[in-house]
Amino acid sequence: MNDQIEVSYRFPPGVDAGRQARVIAVGQTAGSWDARFQHREAQLREHLAEVLSVEPLSDGSHAAKVAFPRANVSGDIGSLLTMIFGKYSLGGPAKVIRLKLPDDYGLRPRFGIQGIRERLGVQDRPLVMAIFKPALGLSADDHAEILREVAFAGLDIIKDDEILPDLSEAPTIERVRACRRVIEEVGRETGREPVYAVNLSGRADQLLAQARMLVAEGANALLLNVLPYGYAVLEALATDPSVQVPIFTHPALAGAWCAAPDHGFDYGVVLGTLIAHAGADAVLYPAHYGSLPFAAETEADIRDILRGRGVFPVPSAGIHPGVVPRALWDYGKDVILNAGGGIMDHPEGPAAGVKAFFEALDRAVPGQAFRLQDVPEGPLRTALVRWGVA
Amino acid sequence: MNDQIEVSYRFPPGVDAGRQARVIAVGQTAGSWDARFQHREAQLREHLAEVLSVEPLSDGSHAAKVAFPRANVSGDIGSLLTMIFGKYSLGGPAKVIRLKLPDDYGLRPRFGIQGIRERLGVQDRPLVMAIFKPALGLSADDHAEILREVAFAGLDIIKDDEILPDLSEAPTIERVRACRRVIEEVGRETGREPVYAVNLSGRADQLLAQARMLVAEGANALLLNVLPYGYAVLEALATDPSVQVPIFTHPALAGAWCAAPDHGFDYGVVLGTLIAHAGADAVLYPAHYGSLPFAAETEADIRDILRGRGVFPVPSAGIHPGVVPRALWDYGKDVILNAGGGIMDHPEGPAAGVKAFFEALDRAVPGQAFRLQDVPEGPLRTALVRWGVA
Numbered sequence: 001m002n003d004q005i006e007v008s009y010r011f012p013p014g015v016d017a018g019r020q021a022r023v024i025a026v027g028q029t030a031g032s033w034d035a036r037f038q039h040r041e042a043q044l045r046e047h048l049a050e051v052l053s054v055e056p057l058s059d060g061s062h063a064a065k066v067a068f069p070r071a072n073v074s075g076d077i078g079s080l081l082t083m084i085f086g087k088y089s090l091g092g093p094a095k096v097i098r099l100k101l102p103d104d105y106g107l108r109p110r111f112g113i114q115g116i117r118e119r120l121g122v123q124d125r126p127l128v129m130a131i132f133k134p135a136l137g138l139s140a141d142d143h144a145e146i147l148r149e150v151a152f153a154g155l156d157i158i159k160d161d162e163i164l165p166d167l168s169e170a171p172t173i174e175r176v177r178a179c180r181r182v183i184e185e186v187g188r189e190t191g192r193e194p195v196y197a198v199n200l201s202g203r204a205d206q207l208l209a210q211a212r213m214l215v216a217e218g219a220n221a222l223l224l225n226v227l228p229y230g231y232a233v234l235e236a237l238a239t240d241p242s243v244q245v246p247i248f249t250h251p252a253l254a255g256a257w258c259a260a261p262d263h264g265f266d267y268g269v270v271l272g273t274l275i276a277h278a279g280a281d282a283v284l285y286p287a288h289y290g291s292l293p294f295a296a297e298t299e300a301d302i303r304d305i306l307r308g309r310g311v312f313p314v315p316s317a318g319i320h321p322g323v324v325p326r327a328l329w330d331y332g333k334d335v336i337l338n339a340g341g342g343i344m345d346h347p348e349g350p351a352a353g354v355k356a357f358f359e360a361l362d363r364a365v366p367g368q369a370f371r372l373q374d375v376p377e378g379p380l381r382t383a384l385v386r387w388g389v390a
Numbered sequence: 391m392n393d394q395i396e397v398s399y400r401f402p403p404g405v406d407a408g409r410q411a412r413v414i415a416v417g418q419t420a421g422s423w424d425a426r427f428q429h430r431e432a433q434l435r436e437h438l439a440e441v442l443s444v445e446p447l448s449d450g451s452h453a454a455k456v457a458f459p460r461a462n463v464s465g466d467i468g469s470l471l472t473m474i475f476g477k478y479s480l481g482g483p484a485k486v487i488r489l490k491l492p493d494d495y496g497l498r499p500r501f502g503i504q505g506i507r508e509r510l511g512v513q514d515r516p517l518v519m520a521i522f523k524p525a526l527g528l529s530a531d532d533h534a535e536i537l538r539e540v541a542f543a544g545l546d547i548i549k550d551d552e553i554l555p556d557l558s559e560a561p562t563i564e565r566v567r568a569c570r571r572v573i574e575e576v577g578r579e580t581g582r583e584p585v586y587a588v589n590l591s592g593r594a595d596q597l598l599a600q601a602r603m604l605v606a607e608g609a610n611a612l613l614l615n616v617l618p619y620g621y622a623v624l625e626a627l628a629t630d631p632s633v634q635v636p637i638f639t640h641p642a643l644a645g646a647w648c649a650a651p652d653h654g655f656d657y658g659v660v661l662g663t664l665i666a667h668a669g670a671d672a673v674l675y676p677a678h679y680g681s682l683p684f685a686a687e688t689e690a691d692i693r694d695i696l697r698g699r700g701v702f703p704v705p706s707a708g709i710h711p712g713v714v715p716r717a718l719w720d721y722g723k724d725v726i727l728n729a730g731g732g733i734m735d736h737p738e739g740p741a742a743g744v745k746a747f748f749e750a751l752d753r754a755v756p757g758q759a760f761r762l763q764d765v766p767e768g769p770l771r772t773a774l775v776r777w778g779v780a
Binding site: 028029030031032033034036037040043044046047071072073074076077078079080081082083085086087088089090091092093096133134135136137138139142161162163165166167169201202203204205206207208225227228229230231232233235236239240250251252253254255256257259260261262263264265286292293294317345349 | 418419420421422423424426427430433434436437461462463464466467468469470471472473475476477478479480481482483486523524525526527528529532551552553555556557559591592593594595596597598615617618619620621622623625626629630640641642643644645646647649650651652653654655676682683684707735739
């Protein structure tokens with residue numbers, strides 16, 4: 001069975017799921033053939049997919065599971081996507097709700113949970129991550145100044161806003177150089193270098209060359225908008241011998257693939273399975289604590305898929321110190337808590353924002369919401385007053 | 391105004407479109423900032439987008455137009471997608487229905503309509519294109535044999551099925567070498583070499599290296615599944631100095647981006663505007679003549695966007711000789727008629743399938759469906775009996 005790729009599709013009520021599953025099994029593989037190809041009958045049959053099951057779901061829709069031969073694809077995500085949903089996506093409504101790949105299909109993270117922990121020398125707690133804000137309009141020196149403030153407060157990881165590409169008025173290389181000096185300064189004084197995931201952009205060839213150049217200039221992590229740029233770009237980065245740093249992926253555009261009820265993919269497939277087999281080390285995705293309409297089960301699904309391949313889960317959006325008890329309950333220690341406003345907008349400044357997180361990690365009992373009366377004056381209390389508890 | 395990127399979003403009934411447009415204009419650009427960044431106020435303001443209009447549509451939904459500063463993106467499609475819909479796509483329902491880019495944004499085709507016509511030496515009629523079938527399971531020699539048959543019948547262009555990647559049992563390079571010999575043979579005997587668009591696959595770095603190698607080995611056109619691999623890969627191919635051949639794109643996976651009513655993108659944005667600014671020479675997309683649920687207006691929209699940048703439109707799926715009068719009415723001469731089964735499954739074989747198309751082009755009066763009684767015995771009549779008229 002290790003040579004099969006199992007895909008589950010959900011068809012909305014009114015669609016003949018059994019018939020559509022057979023259309024997929026034939027139309028997305030060898031198709032039909034006539035007498036002229038009798039001499040290739042054996043080879044052709046080997047490429048056909050097989051409908052494993054068709055089952056009704058409680059809402060009147062149906063789920064069908066189709067097994068594709070691994071021999072139909074070239075081991076990458078691009079040919080996989082083309083096979084499982086390429087032309088068929090242009091037909092009637094259907095949603096890819098589950099994808100099961102052979103363990104050795106595609107890539108594994110080069111760093112992942114263990115490698116990122118080793119780089120930071122932190123094994124026993126969640127990691128705390130921040131985002132440079134405002135997203136656009138700052139100089140490289142502004143970035144360095146912000147980094148200095150949060151890094152000396154103990155921050156583990158920081159990243160560019162995903163919306164910041166390589167701009168002539170704010171070249172990426174200048175940001176890396178300015179922040180590299182701060183990283184080394186922090187390393188000298190504290191014995192530990194913070195990780196800065198710098199955002200990549202450009203045509204595939206430019207982006208790959210940029211990544212190599214940035215790493216050569218001292219970048220110690222990269223950020224990729226994997227859906228706007230393509231899984232093929234992530235795969236190239238993750239196997240590039242000159243790019244020996246962790247790769248963080250951002251979920252920008254995932255809603256265009258996943259948010260519709262009866263089309264596209266489940267988030268677990270796009271932000272979980274596909275990214276985990278494309279070589280990412282740490283994957284950002286919406287947390288259900290925040291303002292985005294994300295279900296707890298969706299988040300848990302992504303978390304489990306990523307961890308199953310040693311990839312660091314990075315729930316994001318709406319993360320602030322008040323959610324730490326819930327996050328510890330949901331994740332335990334193997335999680336990166338990624339806060340944007342939840343650090344940068346702390347009323348006493350970003351350094352206090354970082355300290356509030358560490359205070360929260362110290363005080364939190366997993367699953368027990370903070371009670372304001374138990375928390376003494378200080379950065380955590382200020383954060384709880386500002387953002388509440390969850 | 392040439393420094394603005396205008397994006398129209400449709401929000402379904404019940405959504406406060408004005409409020410959401412403002413959320414996009416701020417949240418997808420500089421975001422908000424506090425007193426600490428007063429010294430950057432001018433730079434920050436320059437990056438904010440502007441809501442140009444909010445209008446009710448007849449079905450109770452609303453369309454909002456937002457103008458983004460061009461200075462926020464790095465000139466590629468990846469940073470553009472991240473800006474216009476990246477994080478916002480993870481929020482509530484919204485669909486990108488129109489994108490207006492500055493003329494000089496991104497790329498133009500290196501070949502396009504005129505360059506492909508020059509390569510073939512055909513100026514005055516639609517081009518006829520076929521697809522190798524069955525999609526999987528044939529040998530390189532099978533491909534060469536099929537090509538010989540259709541090319542000597544006068545076919546202009548052939549392509550791999552999009553589902554055929556580089557497989558160890560059927561290496562792409564072998565297919566190119568075997569077909570190259572036929573192309574040269576046809577060239578010697580007829581004075582005109584047919585174009586064969588060979589399908590690319592693999593990680594971004596592998597795919598680009600493969601494209602260069604295949605062109606060096608004589609490939610005279612390429613096929614890219616642009617959405618499974620990413621616009622960034624298309625941009626890299628289209629600017630690669632070693633890849634001086636036309637690039638055809640396939641719409642595989644476009645339904646996952648576009649088919650949902652209230653999420654993702656309109657097809658015209660994804661298969662029209664974005665591809666036309668990413669450097670494609672010829673773009674395949676579903677025709678409305680066939681079985682796929684594609685509207686005539688959607689097809690016309692894509693056609694006009696592509697032609698506006700000199701890109702060859704390639705309506706596909708359900709194309710057979712009986713639709714030629716309608717296709718001529720809809721397209722005139724600047725179209726590539728791409729038939730899969732409509733050539734390969736002709737009852738008298740693929741060569742007759744090609745001849746039926748040329749007979750149809752000779753006999754057709756644009757917009758007037760063929761009447762069987764007017765068509766003499768021969769390949770066209772056989773095709774009309776087999777597939778009907780439209």
